[in-house]
Amino acid sequence: MSAIKILDVEKISLVRDDISPEDVADVGAEISDAFQHIGFAYIKNHGIPQDVIDNAFKSSLSFFKLEDEVKSMYPKGGDYQGWVCEGREIFDQDEDGKIADHEVRETYDLLNISSGGKFPDKDCPTLRPALVKLGELSVKLSLRILQCISVSLNQDPEYLLNQHQGVLDQGIGDIATNGSTLRSIHYPPISEDEARPGIVRCGEHSDYGTFTLLFQDDMGGLEAKSVDGSWVLADPVPGTILMNVGDLLENITAGRFQATRHRVRIPEEELRRKCARQSIAFFVHPDDEVLCEPLSGPDSRYPPVTAKQHLYNRLSATYGAAMMEQK
Template sequence: MTDFSVPVVDISAYVDPAATDEDRQAAARAFDEAARTVGFVQILGHGVPAAVTDAFAAALDSFFHLPVDAKKAYRTPPQINRGYSPPKTESLSLSLGLAPSNRMHDFFEAFNVGAAVSDYPGLDLPAEDYPENVWPAEAAGFEEAVSAYFDEAGRVARTLTTMFADALGLPAGFFEGFTDHSLDVLRMNNYALPPGEVTLDGDLTGMGEHTDYGIVTVLWADQVKGLQVLGRDGGWHDVSPADGALLINLGDLMARWTNERWMSTLHRVKPPIVDGRIERRRSAAFFHDGNIDAVIETLPTCLDADGTSAYGPTTVGEHIRAKLAGSRAGVANPEAEREAARVLAARPA
């Protein structure tokens, strides 16, 4: 197995207004190298206060420890990407058109919040794409703590796209016109089964193989094994965040923009088994997906030598709806051949 590690990039030069242009360019070059070679990146210097993440983690616990019936009261229809998702009601591999018999078997449970129509009163946005959030009344302080982290994660995502413009040789502020009413979603995940020893039977999947859908994902996670990344060597590799780090990966829309100069990294979550026993694992992914009406097509600087691209143009809305129809509604996505082929070529592990 090839040595594999997730690069660490300090982005403090893009957070500290006193940083020099040279410092920012060095960070941008480091991120470009990591995006070209691994696709998952650990970032330090992001500026998210520990008090915010501590309160956020406690808020996750307060909701996921509620009785099942209380949590299910916040379930929404599959086309509404908000609220509670019980275990085994999704299959992330279907977002790539992959899953045996279209079974919904991912055992994680999740709670989603995101950008809402009411956040953009001056725009006529579709309510099905920007639905209002539901907040669990039984979890004291949940809305406040989650909202505070949502704001911080969004700031980090926008900081990253500022750096992306520099790394890709684009004009300053290039991505702002594609993200000023971005379809942002924060998905809080809880990987938990009844404590104790477990025998894996091939039917136990934490979260199936998938790529993220949008521009960039900011991931907060416990340091518990489970997350695996598909490396360029065709093998699956364990990934855990360093102390104080956030994990960053790129989504399909960035792969389309860059013609796979920056790949949307395939990843999955295996059952969190430690020494033969189930270990609880939590994570929270902030998906910065872009404006629903934005047209994404390959950047002129990333076209092949003959002026072509592996991808045609699409809108954020068209792309995200096809992905969600797979993962949440069980409709296999026929538009993800390139990503599906990478999964099928991966070495078993």
């Protein structure tokens, strides 16, 4: 049984319009308790229909099955939206140095779901409507969660909302002012050469922003690092979305909410079945110019940093400084 708590967020579900201050406070207290425990939580009764999630996975897979020369026509570039091929990202190895020979993963990243956002409409016309729908609902859910977290930090419900106005570029303009990203991830089947016990598909890391919503398939493999240093399974729980703390929420809470480090291992079942794995992550970030610093006052562990600068620092480490300069 996983040590990660399952939180019922029915009180702020997307199917409800009658959300009271008491509802927000109650859910905020539950989230706060979970985030202080391990930095991860499963949320159920969230209101995002399963068919919307399934369609996003199906349409994403249609894109990932295209030939590389076709996908390479839609690369992630200066607009930070598009296809990221295998091996382009660099994450840390685990404590035993075990990692796949290259990052066995490809993604399609979305920073802008408005009509001006870049999509492979010609070669995969189903991708835009599927990911836009999931993105719209994920934004709506995230804004409700931000209210709950604000109250749990003894702030006005609008406190974090005011810092997250440009999430997925909701019609603000052509230039993105917020680093929030919807990322569809495809892990191809592991080859015979790489199919050895203990390898890691995505190395140990924390997420960069405020928090992350993760939609998983049924394969599993995600692990979270607990406060005692042990690894805790974060396998899929039907009907739930996995939520975790990012760096900047740890910053403003001065470590009260820890940005839990996590990794993706390859389960023995997957090695036997030699099948692919998918997930979709929604990384929620403050607006670029928001200065993130502890609410409790200056703290040498968490120096002030803008959301944009922190994202640049982390992306430089992930992609390499030279590649960032090219962007």
